[in-house]
Amino acid sequence: MKETQKFLVYRNSGEGIIRYEGYEVPLKPGYTILDALFYIQDHFDSTFAFRYSCRGAICGSCGITVDKIPDLACKTQISAVKTKRNPIGLPEFHFGEHPNWDKENEILIEPLPNMPVLKDLVVNMDNFWKFYVEVQPYFTRDYNDVAPESKQSPEEMNAIERLVYCIACGLCWACPVNATNPHYLGPMQLAKADRFLRDSRISDEHEKEILERVLKDDGVLACEKYFVCNRVCPRGVMPGTAINDIRKKMEERK
Amino acid sequence: MRIEKFDAVVVGAGLSGLRAGLELSREWNVGVISKVYPVRSHSGAAQGGINAALGNRPDGKEDTPKIHAYDTVYGSDYLADQDVVMYMTEEAPRIVVEFESMGTPFSRLESGLIAQRPFGGAGFPRTCYAGDRTGHALLHTLFEQCVRQGVKFYNEYFLVDLFKADGQIAGLIALDIKTGEFVSFRAPNVILATGGFGRVYKESTNALINTGDGNGAAYRVGVPMQDMEFVQIHPTTLYGSNILISEGARGEGGLLYNSKGERFMQKYAPKAMELAPRDIVARSIQTEILEGRGFEDAYVHLDLTHLGKNRIMERLPGIREISMYFAGVDPIEKPIPILPGQHYSMGGIGTKYNGDYGETELPGLFAIGECSCLSVHGANRLGGNSLLETSVFGRYIGRTLLKKGKSISASEDSIQKAEMAALYIIEELLDKWNSNTGKKPNEIKEKMGETMNRYLSVYRNQPDMEKALKIIEGLQLDFKDINIPTTERKLNWGLIRALELRNMMDIAEATVRGAIWRKESRGAHWRTDYPTRNDKEYQVHTMIYPGEKGMEIKTKPVKLGIFETKERKY
Ligand SMILES: Cc1cc2nc3c(=O)[nH]c(=O)nc-3n(C[C@H](O)[C@H](O)[C@H](O)COP(=O)(O)OP(=O)(O)OC[C@H]3O[C@@H](n4cnc5c(N)ncnc54)[C@H](O)[C@@H]3O)c2cc1C
Ligand code: SF4
Ligand code: FES
Numbered sequence: 046m047k048e049t050q051k052f053l054v055y056r057n058s059g060e061g062i063i064r065y066e067g068y069e070v071p072l073k074p075g076y077t078i079l080d081a082l083f084y085i086q087d088h089f090d091s092t093f094a095f096r097y098s099c100r101g102a103i104c105g106s107c108g109i110t111v112d113k114i115p116d117l118a119c120k121t122q123i124s125a126v127k128t129k130r131n132p133i134g135l136p137e138f139h140f141g142e143h144p145n146w147d148k149e150n151e152i153l154i155e156p157l158p159n160m161p162v163l164k165d166l167v168v169n170m171d172n173f174w175k176f177y178v179e180v181q182p183y184f185t186r187d188y189n190d191v192a193p194e195s196k197q198s199p200e201e202m203n204a205i206e207r208l209v210y211c212i213a214c215g216l217c218w219a220c221p222v223n224a225t226n227p228h229y230l231g232p233m234q235l236a237k238a239d240r241f242l243r244d245s246r247i248s249d250e251h252e253k254e255i256l257e258r259v260l261k262d263d264g265v266l267a268c269e270k271y272f273v274c275n276r277v278c279p280r281g282v283m284p285g286t287a288i289n290d291i292r293k294k295m296e297e298r299k
Numbered sequence: 300m301r302i303e304k305f306d307a308v309v310v311g312a313g314l315s316g317l318r319a320g321l322e323l324s325r326e327w328n329v330g331v332i333s334k335v336y337p338v339r340s341h342s343g344a345a346q347g348g349i350n351a352a353l354g355n356r357p358d359g360k361e362d363t364p365k366i367h368a369y370d371t372v373y374g375s376d377y378l379a380d381q382d383v384v385m386y387m388t389e390e391a392p393r394i395v396v397e398f399e400s401m402g403t404p405f406s407r408l409e410s411g412l413i414a415q416r417p418f419g420g421a422g423f424p425r426t427c428y429a430g431d432r433t434g435h436a437l438l439h440t441l442f443e444q445c446v447r448q449g450v451k452f453y454n455e456y457f458l459v460d461l462f463k464a465d466g467q468i469a470g471l472i473a474l475d476i477k478t479g480e481f482v483s484f485r486a487p488n489v490i491l492a493t494g495g496f497g498r499v500y501k502e503s504t505n506a507l508i509n510t511g512d513g514n515g516a517a518y519r520v521g522v523p524m525q526d527m528e529f530v531q532i533h534p535t536t537l538y539g540s541n542i543l544i545s546e547g548a549r550g551e552g553g554l555l556y557n558s559k560g561e562r563f564m565q566k567y568a569p570k571a572m573e574l575a576p577r578d579i580v581a582r583s584i585q586t587e588i589l590e591g592r593g594f595e596d597a598y599v600h601l602d603l604t605h606l607g608k609n610r611i612m613e614r615l616p617g618i619r620e621i622s623m624y625f626a627g628v629d630p631i632e633k634p635i636p637i638l639p640g641q642h643y644s645m646g647g648i649g650t651k652y653n654g655d656y657g658e659t660e661l662p663g664l665f666a667i668g669e670c671s672c673l674s675v676h677g678a679n680r681l682g683g684n685s686l687l688e689t690s691v692f693g694r695y696i697g698r699t700l701l702k703k704g705k706s707i708s709a710s711e712d713s714i715q716k717a718e719m720a721a722l723y724i725i726e727e728l729l730d731k732w733n734s735n736t737g738k739k740p741n742e743i744k745e746k747m748g749e750t751m752n753r754y755l756s757v758y759r760n761q762p763d764m765e766k767a768l769k770i771i772e773g774l775q776l777d778f779k780d781i782n783i784p785t786t787e788r789k790l791n792w793g794l795i796r797a798l799e800l801r802n803m804m805d806i807a808e809a810t811v812r813g814a815i816w817r818k819e820s821r822g823a824h825w826r827t828d829y830p831t832r833n834d835k836e837y838q839v840h841t842m843i844y845p846g847e848k849g850m851e852i853k854t855k856p857v858k859l860g861i862f863e864t865k866e867r868k869y
Contacts, residue, residue: 092784098507099344103343105338105339164790181446184400188397194396194399210432246402
């Protein structure tokens with residue numbers, strides 16, 4: 046195993062000045078990219094900014110771009126970056142000039158694409174959450190606590206299982222449509238709509254409401270079937286497939 | 300300084316904070332502040348499930364809230380407050396049904412009812428689950444309902460200090476992380492729901508943000524820390540990263556083996572075997588490792604291979620992913636390398652004797668969820684009881700405060716004075732940190748974590764803990780002299796992590812002092828020099844107050860009377 050690893054890291058003060066900074070970080074077995082980011086903050090620059098929380102690939106905080114691939118910093122082993130199987134056919138993401146990147150030996154660290162940068166690796170996710178709220182992805186029945194609970198068969202539950210485990214990390218916003226259309230609801234948001242559409246417990250009325258909200262030019266109709274979202278999603282949510290399923294549902298209703 | 304005014308402020312947007320915020324915002328003007336986006340809270344990492352005596356399985360039909368309460372009190376080694384436990388277990392079926400009604404995607408039985416699995420220390424299969432990502436399912440459901448109701452969130456706001464005026468809580472100073480400004484949140488009711496503080500230990504299953512900020516802030520305004528010596532060490536964390544391998548893995552039939560290929564739990568808990576309570580399984584594993592029967596002297600095996608691919612994929616997909624990402628092991632093919640690690644804080648913000656559940660001695664200040672000590676877990680928590688605690692008491696505190704009606708604030712004048720004084724202390728602190736010449740915070744944090752790991756884990760004794768106390772006292776001094784740039788305030792997590800360390804230092808010290816004071820073995824607090832429980836002297840809660848000359852230890856009676864105190868054996 047190598048003793049140290051070199052990183053080339055995107056830095057942005059938030060006032061528009063972008064630079065790439067090189068850091069060398071000592072390696073330990075099992076070290077992840079997130080461990081390296083902390084090392085940089087602890088030993089080189091305490092103001093270096095990035096988000097984190099669970100360090101276990103479940104909270105969705107730490108989305109960044111590693112060697113041009115959107116990924117979770119905590120889930121990516123440093124030793125595997127140069128050898129792991131990467132999703133193919135992703136668009137080229139451009140954040141700033143880094144003519145001196147030594148691709149073989151240096152790991153390139155950049156923020157998530159298609160979201161404005163606030164500082165270093167921290168992006169502004171306001172639109173991500175705004176569009177989430179716009180889809181209104183929640184049950185609208187009056188909740189109560191009187192047993193017994195409403196029933197659902199294991200098969201009905203399986204139909205939504207893949208969709209419920211979205212961690213809202215925003216990696217799927219690497220979609221080329223997000224790059225060009227700032228009003229696009231986004232893959233995650235549409236997948237979330239599908240999660241409710243496919244839930245056996247939803248009422249017809251609620252289903253209709255959700256369909257109305259997502260069947261619009263900046264919603265389902267904006268998807269151009271790149272399926273970048275399916276490929277980068279760390280949880281196998283397959284938002285692109287969900288969008289297709291909504292389309293089918295729309296046809297059925299016609 | 301920006302000033303925001305509310306009827307109540309909730310600090311924390313995990314399950315407990317969200318449930319309290321949802322209830323309170325029905326009628327009051329409420330702000331919920333959180334240092335991360337709500338769905339990033341640590342509740343989302345909970346795997347195994349939430350306990351409720353629903354009796355959905357044929358083999359669980361006989362289960363009742365009373366039996367659930369008995370298991371909890373027995374598991375707590377008779378340190379839990381029994382009235383609070385009864386309240387929690389009676390509310391349990393209702394709170395789980397309510398979650399379902401809000402849309403939680405629970406796993407289901409063939410009958411269509413919510414699925415339940417057996418968990419350690421429980422007489423019946425009563426742990427309701429959503430695959431092995433129960434916390435995630437619950438957290439997203441509650442967040443959805445909060446969005447639906449329009450709960451007012453202040454995300455990426457960091458609680459720094461509380462302030463009181465005219466003898467009651469008056470508000471708090473928070474750092475708006477995005478702008479770097481301090482903001483005063485004034486409110487006559489503050490509910491702390493800041494979660495666990497496992498990061499005081501170096502090896503912990505907790506999120507990196509679990510640093511006990513609510514606990515530190517409450518202590519600084521005079522509220523005691525309760526039962527801090529009771530720290531749950533989870534028996535099965537992944538070798539290397541200490542990410543949790545849920546008890547669900549054993550609930551589904553996972554077996555523990557040492558390097559000799561022995562199912563060693565036979566020796567320690569012949570009846571309950573792998574499903575004995577956590578403290579017992581953790582000590583058993585630690586003994587195996589210490590006596591040379593571990594692998595690489597560091598871990599043992601948790602074997603799932605006999606469960607088969609289908610069962611693992613269906614019931615434990617999250618565990619499989621974690622093992623593959625973080626240890627490179629596919630549990631379908633190979634056993635998982637595991638060792639014990641810090642997992643849960645039974646102790647927390649001290650509560651008032653005979654108050655409302657969660658009420659502190661400072662009028663208007665409440666604490667719920669893992670940061671609090673109500674105490675429903677006593678000396679040892681049962682798996683599946685803390686997700687339950689968060690939502691039951693989140694809802695309870697909301698309902699209780701609404702019923703009581705809005706509190707009268709302190710006078711405008713004294714609030715303003717208190718607020719300015721609090722801000723002044725913070726500004727002065729940051730100035731000092733900026734110009735000090737001492738150590739970097741991370742050096743101190745490393746040393747603190749190592750010390751806690753080494754001396755305050757599953758086996759404890761007097762000389763070890765005295766060593767630990769000396770080290771922590773030294774670190775407290777070092778901490779006063781830390782050096783870190785603080786002039787740049789915007790999105791400065793280096794600064795935030797130093798503020799977190801400020802809280803963790805006091806927590807670490809209180810944990811050591813409580814553990815030295817308690818000369819007995821009970822639940823998670825296991826002393827080799829006092830190996831038995833001593834109910835005569837120590838069936839009391841430990842309360843640590845900030846005194847003139849540092850920490851002062853007092854006690855508070857345990858609420859008994861429902862169940863007779865017995866020896867705890869499995
Ligand atoms: C890996 C793991 C698995 C678990 N599995 C289970 C299980 O299966 N069953 C079970 O019952 N229990 C389980 N637990 C325990 C349980 O998950 C926690 O006790 C519970 O979720 C805590 O919820 P909470 O609402 O108290 O705090 P958290 O969910 O931790 O939320 C804390 C909140 O406080 C906020 N906060 C903290 N500090 C500040 C500050 N300074 N300023 C502003 N906001 C702040 C955070 O942003 C966050 O929103 C598990 C724990 C771990 C570590
Ligand atoms: S769909 Fe996948 S990539 Fe998109 S936010 Fe959810 S988990 Fe992340
Ligand atoms: S830190 Fe939670 S997903 Fe990476």
